[in-house]
Amino acid sequence: MIVAELKEIREIRNLIDRYAKILVVGCDSCVAECAAGGHRETMLLAAALKLSYKNDNLNPVITEACLDRQCVDDFIEGIAHQVPEHDAILSLGCGAGVQALARVYADKPILPALNTLFIGETEMRGIWQENCLGCGQCKLGHFGAVCPVTRCSKKLMNGPCGGSKGGKCEVNPEIRCGWDMIVRRLDALGELDRLSEYVPPVDWSTSHSGGPRLIVREDQKP
Amino acid sequence: MKTESRLEKVLASGQFAVTAECGPPKGSDANVLHEKGKHLLNRVDAVNVTDNQTAIVRMSSVAASTILKGLGHEPILQMVTRDRNRIALQSDLFGAYALGIRNVLCLTGDHHSFGNQKQAVGVFDLDSIQLLRTVRDMRDDGKIIGGEDIQVPPKMFIGAAENPFADPVSWRVVRLAKKVAAGADFIQTQCIFNVDRFAEFMKQAHDMGLTEKVYVLAGITPLKGVAMAKYMANKVAGMEIPDELINRMAGVPKEKQADEGIKIAVETIQMVREIPGVAGIHLMAIEWEHKVPEILEAAGLDKRPAI
Ligand code: SF4
Ligand code: SF4
Numbered sequence: 123m124i125v126a127e128l129k130e131i132r133e134i135r136n137l138i139d140r141y142a143k144i145l146v147v148g149c150d151s152c153v154a155e156c157a158a159g160g161h162r163e164t165m166l167l168a169a170a171l172k173l174s175y176k177n178d179n180l181n182p183v184i185t186e187a188c189l190d191r192q193c194v195d196d197f198i199e200g201i202a203h204q205v206p207e208h209d210a211i212l213s214l215g216c217g218a219g220v221q222a223l224a225r226v227y228a229d230k231p232i233l234p235a236l237n238t239l240f241i242g243e244t245e246m247r248g249i250w251q252e253n254c255l256g257c258g259q260c261k262l263g264h265f266g267a268v269c270p271v272t273r274c275s276k277k278l279m280n281g282p283c284g285g286s287k288g289g290k291c292e293v294n295p296e297i298r299c300g301w302d303m304i305v306r307r308l309d310a311l312g313e314l315d316r317l318s319e320y321v322p323p324v325d326w327s328t329s330h331s332g333g334p335r336l337i338v339r340e341d342q343k344p
Numbered sequence: 345m346k347t348e349s350r351l352e353k354v355l356a357s358g359q360f361a362v363t364a365e366c367g368p369p370k371g372s373d374a375n376v377l378h379e380k381g382k383h384l385l386n387r388v389d390a391v392n393v394t395d396n397q398t399a400i401v402r403m404s405s406v407a408a409s410t411i412l413k414g415l416g417h418e419p420i421l422q423m424v425t426r427d428r429n430r431i432a433l434q435s436d437l438f439g440a441y442a443l444g445i446r447n448v449l450c451l452t453g454d455h456h457s458f459g460n461q462k463q464a465v466g467v468f469d470l471d472s473i474q475l476l477r478t479v480r481d482m483r484d485d486g487k488i489i490g491g492e493d494i495q496v497p498p499k500m501f502i503g504a505a506e507n508p509f510a511d512p513v514s515w516r517v518v519r520l521a522k523k524v525a526a527g528a529d530f531i532q533t534q535c536i537f538n539v540d541r542f543a544e545f546m547k548q549a550h551d552m553g554l555t556e557k558v559y560v561l562a563g564i565t566p567l568k569g570v571a572m573a574k575y576m577a578n579k580v581a582g583m584e585i586p587d588e589l590i591n592r593m594a595g596v597p598k599e600k601q602a603d604e605g606i607k608i609a610v611e612t613i614q615m616v617r618e619i620p621g622v623a624g625i626h627l628m629a630i631e632w633e634h635k636v637p638e639i640l641e642a643a644g645l646d647k648r649p650a651i
Binding site: 275276277278279280281282283284285286287288289292293294299301302305306309317318320321322323324326 | 426430452454455457466468469470471472473474477478489505506507510511512514515518519521522525526534581582
């Protein structure tokens with residue numbers, strides 16, 4: 123899923139202060155799972171904004187709404203009836219959700235309420251871990267299902283750097299060394315031999331380095 | 345001989361080699377290189393020119409290597425993959441060779457979060473092993489990445505770094521083997537303070553036949569004082585300093601600690617010289633270049649072979 127975090131109220135206020143009627147729109151998919159932009163967080167943010175404006179003796183119209191998915195047109199249309207009567211939309215979707223709203227509601231300002239961070243998993247309640255950078259050519263099969271592109275701070279392909287210590291990455295003792303995980307896992311699986319082979323330079327053209335990626339599938343078109 | 349490198353000639357002749365480190369200035373003052381370099385001139389076989397070490401912006405290693413070469417040094421150009429993609433790295437290799445540089449040390453580099461440009465993009469297009477292979481393929485096959493031919497390929501004597509003290513331990517010699525297979529002609533190790541663990545690493549390397557294929561230069565860093573010892577033990581990535589050494593430093597009065605640090609360095613040099621497979625030392629006297637002559641003299645290594 124996509125993992126995001128709520129921006130500071132002050133930053134959000136800077137983005138929306140110029141509007142009198144604001145539609146606050148959550149997304150009940152990924153960003154609900156990471157407790158950043160789901161139904162609950164949308165209600166909380168709307169309440170926090172109202173309070174913040176009240177403290178400044180201001181009283182803009184703030185309306186809450188939440189879509190099941192903010193990145194798919196069929197769902198986005200769910201707020202079509204509310205959009206015209208507002209000046210702007212504050213989105214609690216991920217970056218994709220914000221941009222999808224902007225494409226559909228082309229004449230409305232759409233502002234982000236979240237900072238979108240990464241593709242990751244819920245490791246446990248309250249802990250989300252980044253583990254895929256969408257490189258476009260999945261290499262997990264060679265690395266014991268631990269992603270060296272994402273979990274190694276230097277995207278190393280041929281083994282750990284000299285800074286790996288006690289299972290931690292040199293960048294920050296809070297970060298596990300991805301290569302320590304790769305070596306341990308393959309060792310446990312009896313497949314360490316996978317790592318003795320030289321891994322040639324990565325073809326980054328399938329990643330974002332090749333420009334924004336687009337998939338066109340004729341078989342899926344209506 | 346694979347190259348015109350002086351360092352290669354010294355090592356191939358079987359003589360114990362000495363390299364040292366010279367960090368380029370934070371700025372454009374070439375005099376700094378002159379000043380630091382004069383303590384090393386004719387006292388070491390080659391000088392490592394660091395590449396924005398610990399991700400602090402400094403004069404480029406290609407420029408500083410060229411200046412040092414002009415002053416009579418044999419530079420080892422350090423190149424990290426942190427800041428340049430494969431286009432820039434290969435281009436700089438062409439340029440460095442054209443400028444007369446004959447040695448290169450291929451590194452990934454410390455993460456930029458350590459330095460003074462923490463907001464930078466970390467490039468890491470290649471890793472150090474892929475860079476090694478790239479430099480080797482240029483020299484031996486005359487090709488760049490992707491297989492295109494080069495006119496006048498750079499012929500570099502190729503080095504890599506290895507840290508015998510990092511984790512996972514079982515992996516360190518495997519990584520050394522990978523570096524050798526990718527093209528490393530020589531290895532400079534991380535600073536050695538734990539000689540026993542280094543000896544164990546060398547034994548494994550020896551048993552795998554690696555010391556036949558690569559020259560290992562043992563990394564030596566003199567400690568200036570107990571504060572530096574503690575700082576390095578706790579803050580520098582991949583460093584291991586045994587408590588006994590820290591206690592030994594702490595056990596002498598402050599004004600004597602520098603001398604004690606030098607004594608430890610000289611003892612370490614003597615111990616690593618005895619370890620089979622060690623072909624030389626790499627002396628990293630960080631911002632202490634003027635102590636290099638004294639250390640080498642005390643270790644009996646001040647006379648460099650004439651090549
Ligand atoms: S290898 Fe690429 S696609 Fe696979 S997990 Fe890593 S970044 Fe994602
Ligand atoms: S310590 Fe581990 S995760 Fe961090 S950069 Fe080095 S190999 Fe990668």
